[in-house]
Amino acid sequence: MKIFTPLALALFISFSSFAQISNAEKQALVDLYSQTNGDSWTNSWDLQQSPKSWKGVVVVNDKVIALTLTDNNLTGTLPESIGNLTNLKVLNLHKNNIEGTIPESITAITGLKVLNISFNKLEGSLPSRLTNLASLEYLDLFFNNLTGTLPQDLGNLTNLKRLSLYSNNFGGQLPSSIENLEKLLDIQISSNQFEGELPVGIASLNSLKRLSIFDNNFSGEFPEVINTLELQELAYQNNKFNSVAVVAISDK
Numbered sequence: 517m518k519i520f521t522p523l524a525l526a527l528f529i530s531f532s533s534f535a536q537i538s539n540a541e542k543q544a545l546v547d548l549y550s551q552t553n554g555d556s557w558t559n560s561w562d563l564q565q566s567p568k569s570w571k572g573v574v575v576v577n578d579k580v581i582a583l584t585l586t587d588n589n590l591t592g593t594l595p596e597s598i599g600n601l602t603n604l605k606v607l608n609l610h611k612n613n614i615e616g617t618i619p620e621s622i623t624a625i626t627g628l629k630v631l632n633i634s635f636n637k638l639e640g641s642l643p644s645r646l647t648n649l650a651s652l653e654y655l656d657l658f659f660n661n662l663t664g665t666l667p668q669d670l671g672n673l674t675n676l677k678r679l680s681l682y683s684n685n686f687g688g689q690l691p692s693s694i695e696n697l698e699k700l701l702d703i704q705i706s707s708n709q710f711e712g713e714l715p716v717g718i719a720s721l722n723s724l725k726r727l728s729i730f731d732n733n734f735s736g737e738f739p740e741v742i743n744t745l746e747l748q749e750l751a752y753q754n755n756k757f758n759s760v761a762v763v764a765i766s767d768k
Contacts, residue, residue, distance in 0.1 A: 671696030
């Protein structure tokens with residue numbers, strides 16, 4: 517029987533714990549733990565155990581496909597290495613105390629379907645290559661301190677179903693390419709600093725059920741063609757529209 521020294525045994529256990537996922541994914545998870553004060557999380561991780569046992573981590577076929585740490589007292593910044601979790605489908609860090617910016621590396625997770633970092637303390641602009649996330653279906657960044665404008669090629673996110681950016685400090689115009697988001701069900705961009713005219717092309721989004729744009733600086737004529745949509749919710753107050761003519765909202 518092979519006898520391990522205490523140090524060798526500890527190293528063996530540590531290595532074995534991570535043997536089922538790649539070193540890059542292992543390090544990304546450990547970096548996240550370290551940079552967001554993991555010892556003080558509501559539900560912390562035992563780094564000596566397999567990542568499969570860590571709360572919020574879903575491993576399938578030796579790949580980390582989901583990371584859900586909602587309301588878990590993450591305090592600090594997101595590591596650049598988070599982009600090494602290239603197999604993620606879901607990244608949900610809703611309602612924590614995450615500061616700093618959204619790492620540009622996150623745009624390398626091209627199979628990501630859910631990106632939810634809402635209700636945190638993020639600042640700065642969106643990653644410049646955000647629209648690389650062509651599989652994205654839900655983008656939830658509400659209740660942060662994010663600034664800047666939305667990418668002009670926003671329409672490249674053709675699988676997007678929800679765009680939820682309310683209560684930030686975004687500005688500029690809403691990109692006209694939004695008309696390409698044919699699967700979009702929900703636009704929530706209220707309480708920002710968006711300005712200019714509302715793109716008429718929004719009326720071509722036949723799947724849209726909610727349009728919440730109140731408390732911005734939109735101006736010009738409110739596009740009456742939006743009345744052709746079967747919206748369940750429309751909120752447009754506290755803007756600078758010249759006039760608004762809106763029919764009753766569907767109760768479907």
